Amino acid sequence: MEKLNIISGIKQYRSEVDTNFHMPGHKGKDNILGEMSENLNFYDITETLGTDNLHYPTGFLKDAMTYISKVYGSKKSYMVVNGTSCGIISAIMACTNPGDKILVQRDCHKSVYNACILGDLKLFYLYPEFNKKYGLNFSISLDKLDQMLTDNQDIKMVVLTYPTFYGICFDVKKAVEIVHKHGKILMIDEAHGSHLHFCKELLPPSAESSGADIVTQSTHKTMPCLTQGSILHIFSDRVNVNNIDTMLRMLQTTSPSYILMASIENAVHWMDEHGEERLKRNIEVFKRRTLELRNLGINVLEDDFLISEGLYDFDATRAVISMSELGITGTELQDILRYKYKIQMEFADLQYTVGYVTATDEPEDIDRLFDAVKEIYIEESKSKEKREIIQIEAFPQLQHERKMRKAFYAENTLLNMDDAIGKTAAEFIIPYPPGIPLVCPGEIIVQDTIDYVKVMLENGINVNGVNKNNQVRVVKWKEDL
Ligand SMILES: Cc1ncc(COP(=O)(O)O)c(C=O)c1O
Numbered sequence: 001m002e003k004l005n006i007i008s009g010i011k012q013y014r015s016e017v018d019t020n021f022h023m024p025g026h027k028g029k030d031n032i033l034g035e036m037s038e039n040l041n042f043y044d045i046t047e048t049l050g051t052d053n054l055h056y057p058t059g060f061l062k063d064a065m066t067y068i069s070k071v072y073g074s075k076k077s078y079m080v081v082n083g084t085s086c087g088i089i090s091a092i093m094a095c096t097n098p099g100d101k102i103l104v105q106r107d108c109h110k111s112v113y114n115a116c117i118l119g120d121l122k123l124f125y126l127y128p129e130f131n132k133k134y135g136l137n138f139s140i141s142l143d144k145l146d147q148m149l150t151d152n153q154d155i156k157m158v159v160l161t162y163p164t165f166y167g168i169c170f171d172v173k174k175a176v177e178i179v180h181k182h183g184k185i186l187m188i189d190e191a192h193g194s195h196l197h198f199c200k201e202l203l204p205p206s207a208e209s210s211g212a213d214i215v216t217q218s219t220h221k222t223m224p225c226l227t228q229g230s231i232l233h234i235f236s237d238r239v240n241v242n243n244i245d246t247m248l249r250m251l252q253t254t255s256p257s258y259i260l261m262a263s264i265e266n267a268v269h270w271m272d273e274h275g276e277e278r279l280k281r282n283i284e285v286f287k288r289r290t291l292e293l294r295n296l297g298i299n300v301l302e303d304d305f306l307i308s309e310g311l312y313d314f315d316a317t318r319a320v321i322s323m324s325e326l327g328i329t330g331t332e333l334q335d336i337l338r339y340k341y342k343i344q345m346e347f348a349d350l351q352y353t354v355g356y357v358t359a360t361d362e363p364e365d366i367d368r369l370f371d372a373v374k375e376i377y378i379e380e381s382k383s384k385e386k387r388e389i390i391q392i393e394a395f396p397q398l399q400h401e402r403k404m405r406k407a408f409y410a411e412n413t414l415l416n417m418d419d420a421i422g423k424t425a426a427e428f429i430i431p432y433p434p435g436i437p438l439v440c441p442g443e444i445i446v447q448d449t450i451d452y453v454k455v456m457l458e459n460g461i462n463v464n465g466v467n468k469n470n471q472v473r474v475v476k477w478k479e480d481l
Helices: 005-016 034-039 060-072 082-096 112-118 142-151 172-181 241-251 258-295 303-309 330-341 363-382 402-410 447-458
Strands: 019-021 074-082 100-106 123-126 130-131 136-139 155-161 187-188 212-216 231-233 318-320 343-345 354-355 414-417 473-474
Touching: 019 112, 019 363, 034 258, 060 074, 060 231, 074 082, 074 241, 074 258, 074 414, 082 112, 082 155, 082 212, 082 241, 082 447, 100 112, 100 136, 112 402, 123 142, 130 142, 142 155, 142 172, 212 303, 231 241, 231 258, 241 414, 318 330, 330 343, 330 363, 343 354, 343 363
Parallel strands: 019 343, 100 123, 100 155, 155 187, 187 212
Antiparallel strands: 074 231, 130 136, 212 231, 318 354, 414 473
């Protein structure tokens, strides 16, 4: 028999990694999936007599969603089996009509932009405030949010990311107040924050507690759930629930996995029972070790420190580590952790490597990471050969040519990156992960962006939308728009 490629690949990967700080949040630990782990075949059923229907639930799937809604305190909660990407697209398309205006945080996930293409929406951008000292998008300015909604009263909906991939949080309650003062719908993309609800004492407030109208969560990222498992919560009467039902029916598979749905419910149960105690324990270890490393001069982000630097709040389960002052990029640090220490992080950019600590980690896992980081830092500090310090620049603010959908469907052509400067992008250019577009269809490509893409490629960062010949896709005829 030919070898089973995927099974072999997974086994190979597992043999190379001892400790992981990446998704899914169950971290491959035993017993987290409950009795299902013992016999997956038994639990893999489909819609038939007595097994309910995700699209028109009346039985045990409905009961599971009612339970989830009770735990999170929502008006209605949906299990989403196609990831938060699908929850986001469904919610945006359910709340808008083609041609409507939408205000989005510019560093939002690509699924928000995909919804705008599919729904033919006109975009307004709220750029995050870049902190040059840390080479990091700190957060959005709520005064600017207020101003933009005052200046553009026909905006229908606002979409904000909370927390970001890096754990950055703004004052979510105040954001809700502002958006509701203007009578608009606020959706919070809380893909990275489904755990916040379970440790109110030590973590930033959850979006569910803020009064936001819609909250989307990747249960699989920060909770012990199988990959793709997500939840969409509705909290207010501003949202037309019937439209959400319809969109989810249109965009989700008609054959949802019962194993996946059971794992979403299991994850909520597990967190409700153990989340607070486990998160508190892990955050305590994580914080103690972070302070120890910070005392040695290592740049590990920490909540109290960031707040003293002007950030509103930070999710203390996010390991965001940089050795850029030693001339080591985030991707290089990620590689050293992986190939020398068998520790896999979630992702890396030019400056930082980022990992997730979840409730399922053990204190020893956190110690392994911090011991390794400390050893690398001490070793690299001795190096005579000091390399150039890496400087990260703010997101280039691009001129938005016309509607995104028109650019996406316009006739296009491939151009060498340098020749594409000044042209209108036909496709996204996205460093992946984290999946935040540097360039969106309809935006004019500028020199700064191309320079930035080149540095990323040189540093081994995956950039979707740039082919192996360093070409990007641009709109061919402007008249098309
Ligand atoms: C901020 C943000 N929103 C949404 C998503 C999409 O989530 P999912 O992978 O569950 O579709 C991601 C994925 O990385 C993300 O980072």
